[in-house]
Amino acid sequence: xxxxxxxxxxxxxxxxxxxxxxxxxxxxxxxxxxxxxxxxxxxxxxxxxxxxxxxxxxxxxxxxxxxxxxxxxxxxxxxxxxxxxxxxxxxxxxxxxxxxxxxxxxxxxxxxxxxxxxxxxxxxxxxxxxxxxxxxxxxxxxxxxxxxxxxxxxxxxxxxxxxxx
Amino acid sequence: xxxxxxxxxxxxxxxxxxxxxxxxxxxxxxxxxxxxxxxxxxxxxxxxxxxxxxxxxxxxxxxxxxxxxxxxxxxxxxxxxxxxxxxxxxxxxxxxxxxxxxxxxxxxxxxxxxxxxxxxxxxxxxxxxxxxxxxxxxxxxxxxxxxxxxxxxxxxxxxxxxxxxxxxxxxxxxxxxxxxxxxxxxxxxxxxxxxxxxxxxxxxxxxxxxxxxxxxxxxxxxxxxxxxxxxxxxxxxxxxxxxxxxxxxxxxxxxxxxxxxxxxxxxxxxxxxxxxxxxxxxxxxxxxxxxxxxxxxxxxxxxxxxxxxxxxxxxxxxxxxxxxxxxxxxxxxxxxxxxxxxxxxxxxxxxxxxxxxxxxxxxxxx
Numbered sequence: 001x002x003x004x005x006x007x008x009x010x011x012x013x014x015x016x017x018x019x020x021x022x023x024x025x026x027x028x029x030x031x032x033x034x035x036x037x038x039x040x041x042x043x044x045x046x047x048x049x050x051x052x053x054x055x056x057x058x059x060x061x062x063x064x065x066x067x068x069x070x071x072x073x074x075x076x077x078x079x080x081x082x083x084x085x086x087x088x089x090x091x092x093x094x095x096x097x098x099x100x101x102x103x104x105x106x107x108x109x110x111x112x113x114x115x116x117x118x119x120x121x122x123x124x125x126x127x128x129x130x131x132x133x134x135x136x137x138x139x140x141x142x143x144x145x146x147x148x149x150x151x152x153x154x155x156x157x158x159x160x161x162x163x164x165x
Numbered sequence: 166x167x168x169x170x171x172x173x174x175x176x177x178x179x180x181x182x183x184x185x186x187x188x189x190x191x192x193x194x195x196x197x198x199x200x201x202x203x204x205x206x207x208x209x210x211x212x213x214x215x216x217x218x219x220x221x222x223x224x225x226x227x228x229x230x231x232x233x234x235x236x237x238x239x240x241x242x243x244x245x246x247x248x249x250x251x252x253x254x255x256x257x258x259x260x261x262x263x264x265x266x267x268x269x270x271x272x273x274x275x276x277x278x279x280x281x282x283x284x285x286x287x288x289x290x291x292x293x294x295x296x297x298x299x300x301x302x303x304x305x306x307x308x309x310x311x312x313x314x315x316x317x318x319x320x321x322x323x324x325x326x327x328x329x330x331x332x333x334x335x336x337x338x339x340x341x342x343x344x345x346x347x348x349x350x351x352x353x354x355x356x357x358x359x360x361x362x363x364x365x366x367x368x369x370x371x372x373x374x375x376x377x378x379x380x381x382x383x384x385x386x387x388x389x390x391x392x393x394x395x396x397x398x399x400x401x402x403x404x405x406x407x408x409x410x411x412x413x414x415x416x417x418x419x420x421x422x423x424x425x426x427x428x429x430x431x432x433x434x435x436x437x438x439x440x441x442x443x444x445x446x447x448x449x450x451x452x453x454x455x456x457x458x459x460x461x462x463x464x465x466x467x468x469x470x471x472x473x474x475x476x477x478x479x480x481x482x483x484x485x486x487x488x489x490x491x492x493x494x495x496x497x498x499x500x501x502x503x504x505x506x507x508x509x510x511x512x513x514x515x516x517x518x519x520x521x522x523x524x525x526x527x528x529x530x531x
Binding site: 004005037038039044057058078080081104116118120121136137154155157160 | 212217218338353360363366368369507508509514
């Protein structure tokens with residue numbers, strides 16, 4: 001359970017993942033934010049009004065998935081690094097995940113990294129499609145993963161031969 | 166003797182906010198801080214802040230500090246006395262200040278109002294060998310790592326899954342240090358769950374209902390034994406785990422740093438929800454002493470976002486009480502108080518709200 005382990009459960013996730021029809025249409029944000037805390041930058045970051053304005057700063061974010069273009073601008077706005085963009089329509093066999101990353105070294109475009117699940121376990125290797133460096137230093141990594149892993153992969157591990165501890 | 170309108174003690178988020186607000190209304194402000202530079206804990210915070218878009222949310226703590234320090238510099242009516250500790254408050258409104266690395270400069274300052282924003286001190290945990298080198302408080306780890314670029318060790322056990330334990334664990338991971346585990350005595354993670362999730366997905370286990378049993382080592386920390394605990398916080402035999410670490414980091418809570426308030430004779434009350442003894446105060450942040458205001462963690466352990474609002478409320482009201490004019494005072498005052506209320510209007514702040522209710526008085530009188 002999330003409050004004991006830090007890992008959201010399937011029940012938690014069900015509430016924030018758009019339906020299959022929307023997922024099939026292409027990139028869309030998934031906000032893995034399950035706790036009422038005073039925080040609202042995601043709504044302000046969205047230029048399309050897809051993340052609805054907060055009535056109360058403590059509300060959970062609400063997404064209008066039809067308005068979401070999957071642009072990913074919101075990803076780096078979240079102090080909790082809880083926003084991901086998933087494109088189930090990326091190719092026949094692969095999905096694309098955009099995730100926030102604040103570790104060094106940054107992965108290299110075109111190289112493989114380890115794909116980690118929400119518990120930090122390695123699910124396999126995945127190709128880095130792009131590395132977007134942002135001004136606020138929450139960089140955005142786009143990762144190509146097998147379709148079946150799209151709802152599981154949420155982090156990466158970069159092998160760093162120069163800095164093994 | 167030097168005189169000032171408002172002496173603000175502590176240059177963290179609360180003190181800086183108070184100074185900026187009071188100075189903007191024309192008050193002569195003297196800001197006394199014990200750090201080598203202003204900013205308090207903000208300058209160690211490399212993570213983005215939560216809170217309202219209106220109040221720095223999404224900005225990293227260190228950037229917030231830079232902005233406020235820059236703002237302070239714009240005011241000629243603010244004097245900063247850095248690297249200085251206020252050692253006493255006297256009835257004739259004089260505070261004594263010891264300044265310098267060796268504390269060999271002694272100053273006195275007469276202040277018409279005092280805003281105490283001294284923050285908090287870290288709690289210690291009793292366990293066998295807690296005096297071994299390698300046992301750190303989370304504040305020391307942050308200072309070493311984020312201010313001076315020195316890593317405290319290679320393999321760390323973090324004690325405490327409140328926001329500080331979670332955030333410092335994340336910062337350690339960013340510094341390339343292995344965080345072996347986070348243990349938390351309570352059955353639930355106390356900090357923001359998004360912080361917990363982002364650490365967990367980097368492979369750090371979080372053991373709730375667990376605590377540190379013993380630390381082993383001859384000259385420094387070599388390994389730890391953690392154990393599961395039951396509802397009564399008693400060790401459950403057979404659940405021990407041994408972990409090889411060279412560093413133990415304690416993030417087991419903070420206590421308001423209220424010594425000066427005691428000495429000044431403010432009416433104090435032990436309020437567990439606010440994590441210790443705090444001064445009774447009205448909603449302008451004025452204590453039972455008419456000239457003394459409080460803001461930030463010294464008023465009750467909370468977040469930097471609320472500390473900044475409390476600082477602004479104290480700064481505004483202290484300045485106005487001296488006769489400085491604020492256009493739309495009532496509106497400004499209400500706006501700040503409404504924002505503070507809004508920040509606390511969530512289930513995680515329930516305890517804070519109960520605590521503040523206990524600490525609140527209608528009129529700040531002796």
